[in-house]
Structure formats: C-alpha cells, structure tokens
Amino acid sequence: MAHSGRRPGESRTRERIATSAQEAFGELGFDGATIRLIAARAGVDPALVHHYFGTKQRLFLSVMNLPFDVAAVKAQLLGPGLPGVGGRLIRYFLSVWDEQPSVRPILTGIVRSATTDPDAASLLRDFLGRQGLFQLVGAIAPDRPELRAVLVGSQLIGLAMGRYIVGIEPLASANPEDLVAAIGPPIERYLTGDLGSG
Amino acid sequence: MAHSGRRPGESRTRERIATSAQEAFGELGFDGATIRLIAARAGVDPALVHHYFGTKQRLFLSVMNLPFDVAAVKAQLLGPGLPGVGGRLIRYFLSVWDEQPSVRPILTGIVRSATTDPDAASLLRDFLGRQGLFQLVGAIAPDRPELRAVLVGSQLIGLAMGRYIVGIEPLASANPEDLVAAIGPPIERYLTGDLGSG
DNA sequence: CCGGGAATTCATCACTTGCAGAATTCAGGG
DNA sequence: CCCTGAATTCTGCAAGTGATGAATTCCCGG
Numbered sequence: 001m002a003h004s005g006r007r008p009g010e011s012r013t014r015e016r017i018a019t020s021a022q023e024a025f026g027e028l029g030f031d032g033a034t035i036r037l038i039a040a041r042a043g044v045d046p047a048l049v050h051h052y053f054g055t056k057q058r059l060f061l062s063v064m065n066l067p068f069d070v071a072a073v074k075a076q077l078l079g080p081g082l083p084g085v086g087g088r089l090i091r092y093f094l095s096v097w098d099e100q101p102s103v104r105p106i107l108t109g110i111v112r113s114a115t116t117d118p119d120a121a122s123l124l125r126d127f128l129g130r131q132g133l134f135q136l137v138g139a140i141a142p143d144r145p146e147l148r149a150v151l152v153g154s155q156l157i158g159l160a161m162g163r164y165i166v167g168i169e170p171l172a173s174a175n176p177e178d179l180v181a182a183i184g185p186p187i188e189r190y191l192t193g194d195l196g197s198g
Numbered sequence: 199m200a201h202s203g204r205r206p207g208e209s210r211t212r213e214r215i216a217t218s219a220q221e222a223f224g225e226l227g228f229d230g231a232t233i234r235l236i237a238a239r240a241g242v243d244p245a246l247v248h249h250y251f252g253t254k255q256r257l258f259l260s261v262m263n264l265p266f267d268v269a270a271v272k273a274q275l276l277g278p279g280l281p282g283v284g285g286r287l288i289r290y291f292l293s294v295w296d297e298q299p300s301v302r303p304i305l306t307g308i309v310r311s312a313t314t315d316p317d318a319a320s321l322l323r324d325f326l327g328r329q330g331l332f333q334l335v336g337a338i339a340p341d342r343p344e345l346r347a348v349l350v351g352s353q354l355i356g357l358a359m360g361r362y363i364v365g366i367e368p369l370a371s372a373n374p375e376d377l378v379a380a381i382g383p384p385i386e387r388y389l390t391g392d393l394g395s396g
Numbered sequence: 397c398c399g400g401g402a403a404t405t406c407a408t409c410a411c412t413t414g415c416a417g418a419a420t421t422c423a424g425g426g
Numbered sequence: 427c428c429c430t431g432a433a434t435t436c437t438g439c440a441a442g443t444g445a446t447g448a449a450t451t452c453c454c455g456g
Contacts, residue, residue, distance in 0.1 A: 003406085032229065032314055036444090045404060112313040115227060125364060147380070151369075151380055151381065154359070154369060158352035158355040158359065161355045166319045167323075171348040171349075174345070181393065202434060234413080
C-alpha cells in the first residue's frame with residue numbers, strides 16, 4: 001500500500017489540527033465535535049489527532065485557552081479615567097467577538113461546552129474569576145470586588161449567549177454602539193455604584 | 199420467557215418516563231441524556247420510550263415546555279405599581295429557580311441544550327420573545343419594547359448561567375435579596391429608563 | 397550511507413447510540 | 427368467552443464513538 005508513511009516536505013499538521021479543532025469545538029461544542037470530524041476538516045488521519053494531543057480532553061484544553069493580556073486591557077479601559085468605564089468594557093467585549101475571527105471560536109467553544117462539560121465550565125469560571133475579570137474589577141472597586149466581578153460577568157455571559165450563541169433578535173443584529181449605550185451604564189453601576197439599595 | 203408482555207394493574211409508566219426525561223435533560227442536556235439512561239431511571243425498557251414519545255426530539259419537545267401563566271406573572275409584578283418592578287422581576291425569577299423543583303429541570307434542560315441543539319435554542323428564543331418576556335415588557339414600556347425585552351433577557355440568562363448552570367461563586371450561593379438589590383435597578387433601567395445615553 | 401526517531405496511515409477493538417420489529421401478556425367490550 | 431388493541435420486553439441492527447497498535451515512509455545526525 002503506497003499511501004501510508006511520512007509525507008515529504010514540511011508539514012504544519014499539528015497547527016492545522018489545532019485550528020480545525022478550535023473551529024469544530026466553537027461550532028459544535030465539546031461533545032458535538034468528534035475527533036473524526038476534526039481530522040477530516042484538517043485533511044488528516046484521525047489517529048494523528050491522538051498522536052499529537054493525546055486524549056480528546058487534552059486536545060480541548062490545549063486549544064481553548066484565551067490569549068488575553070489582562071494588564072493591557074486594564075490600561076485600555078482605565079486610561080481615560082473611571083467615568084465611562086462600563087461603556088468601554090462593553091465596547092471592548094463586543095469588538096473581541098465581532099472583529100477577532102481567531103478568538104471567537106475559542107469563546108463560543110468554551111460557552112457552548114460549559115453547560116455540559118466540567119472542564120469547560122472550569123475554564124469559564126477562571127475567565128470570570130481570579131484569572132480574568134476579577135483582576136480588572138479589583139483594580140476599580142475595593143468594595144466587594146468578587147460580587148461586582150460576577151455581576152458584570154453574568155451580564156457579559158448573557159450578552160454573549162443572546163447575541164452570538166442562541167441568536168436572539170434584535171440583540172443579534174443590534175448596532176454595537178446602541179448596546180454600549182444601553183448596557184454600559186448598568187455595567188458601570190455594577191463596577192462603581194452602590195449595590196445595597198436602588 | 200416469563201418477563202415480557204403487559205403488566206397487571208394500572209401503570210403510570212408514561213408519566214414516569216416524562217419526569218425521568220425532564221430530570222435527565224436538566225442534568226445532562228439533550229445530547230448527554232441518552233434514551234437508555236432515561237428508561238433506566240424510570241425503571242422501564244428503552245423501547246417503551248419510543249413507544250410513547252416516538253423520536254428523541256419529540257420526547258424533548260413534549261417534556262420541555264414551561265407552564266408559565268404570563269397574565270398572572272404580569273399582574274403579580276405590576277400590581278404594586280411600576281416602581282420596584284425590576285426587583286420584583288428578579289425576586290420572582292430567583293424564586294422559580296430556587297423553590298420550584300418541578301420547573302427547574304425544565305429550565306436547566308433548555309439552557310443546557312440551547313447552546314447546541316437548534317430546537318432548544320428555539321424554545322429559549324420563544325421564552326424571551328413573543329411567547330414570554332416580550333409580553334411582560336410590552337405592557338410596561340411602549341418605547342422599543344423588543345430591545346428592552348432582550349436586554350432584560352440577556353441579564354436573566356447570564357444570571358441563570360452563572361448561578362445555576364456553571365456555578366460561579368459568589369453568585370451561586372449569594373443571598374437572593376442581595377441579588378435583588380444589586381440586579382433589580384439595572385433591570386428596571388432596561389425596562390423603563392432611557393436607553394440612549396448614560 | 398545508515399540507523400533511530402518522527403510522521404502518517406490502516407485496521408480494528410470495545411462500546412454506545414437511536415431506533416425498529418417480533419413476540420408475549422394483559423385489559424375490556426361484545 | 428373470545429378477540430381486538432394496548433402495554434411490555436427481547437433482540438438486534440446500522441452507524442458512530444474514542445482510542446490503540448502495527449506497519450510504512452520520510453527526515454536528519456552521525
């Protein structure tokens with residue numbers, strides 16, 4: 001049989017598997033994305049996926065990590081001062097989803113899988129907790145930063161679910177700046193306002 | 199073989215399958231809940247599930263409908279007048295999740311499946327759209343009711359995801375009244391406030 | 397030029413899944 | 427008392443799942 005064995009020339013196979021896995025996890029979630037489908041989209045034998053990444057769980061974790069620079073985001077959001085930080089946070093959040101085609105499958109993959117898979121749920125918790133949002137909020141609000149972080153996080157998750165995952169109109173096709181104007185102030189209240197009374 | 203054939207006496211088999219399916223869909227989502235597992239928990243042969251409900255999709259749709267009386271909820275929330283309606287909505291929402299053990303698996307089932315299954319996503323859209331939340335909001339806000347409904351819906355979905363599905367602390371174990379105080383005012387702004395500027 | 401290690405494919409295993417059909421047993425009406 | 431129809435179980439199929447192991451082919455350092 002002439003088709004087996006190593007291929008001549010350089011091969012970006014590992015990376016092609018990685019991006020194929022990102023896209024498949026993003027569209028279908030952890031359970032829906034099969035290793036055979038990932039391999040087929042990468043134009044590769046399924047056994048190669050195991051060869052490079054081991055188990056399916058390890059493939060998911062290897063491929064679903066967000067390249068976020070918390071310090072840079074913090075500077076960008078807090079640079080102009082505290083007022084308006086809610087709107088800037090929403091604008092930044094929307095810009096990541098709308099304009100960064102490389103991170104979007106990662107985000108959708110995590111959210112799509114988090115409702116079912118414990119590992120993905122842990123990733124999502126980390127993103128909103130110590131590793132992510134909490135660092136932002138901690139720099140802004142000294143009073144009850146954990147609660148403020150999860151309040152902001154809940155609104156962000158709901159926005160992502162409605163606009164990008166489930167596709168609820170008119171949220172899915174709303175103008176970004178309209179959303180900034182509508183959701184920014186509540187976010188700012190979560191960040192800097194009084195949480196005790198209306 | 200002596201174990202086949204009809205059983206004597208009355209049999210609530212269909213209902214036991216239904217509640218078993220609700221619980222399984224609620225814990226595991228549409229894909230995770232297998233027909234064999236649903237049948238096993240109901241103490242019943244898997245073929246009976248097909249006998250009563252046909253395909254798995256039909257079982258899901260038969261069992262995942264919310265018994266919500268929109269008019270009653272509307273009266274309860276708007277009875278005391280418009281002010282404070284945001285807090286009352288959150289309080290009602292939390293009470294359904296926290297205190298109604300029969301509807302909770304339905305809610306978690308819909309949310310857990312909506313990220314992956316188109317039918318479940320459609321159920322969720324209906325719940326926030328014409329069939330559900332929109333009717334509430336339409337009675338309150340004549341100005342841009344669709345946008346207001348999905349804004350409220352996004353915050354409710356995020357709250358459910360964080361508190362009940364993914365389990366993000368301190369949201370998951372927060373005092374309900376603290377959440378009413380924190381999230382009520384933003385909800386009320388979505389319902390009655392000015393959406394154009396901060 | 398040759399030999400070890402990496403890349404690639406094939407074949408397959410052990411399971412699980414949704415679903416269908418035949419066979420068996422009970423209930424209730426004529 | 428029979429007979430139609432409903433309830434229940436068994437068996438099994440066809441497809442798909444993650445994962446493994448052997449075999450083949452190429453690259454590259456000695």
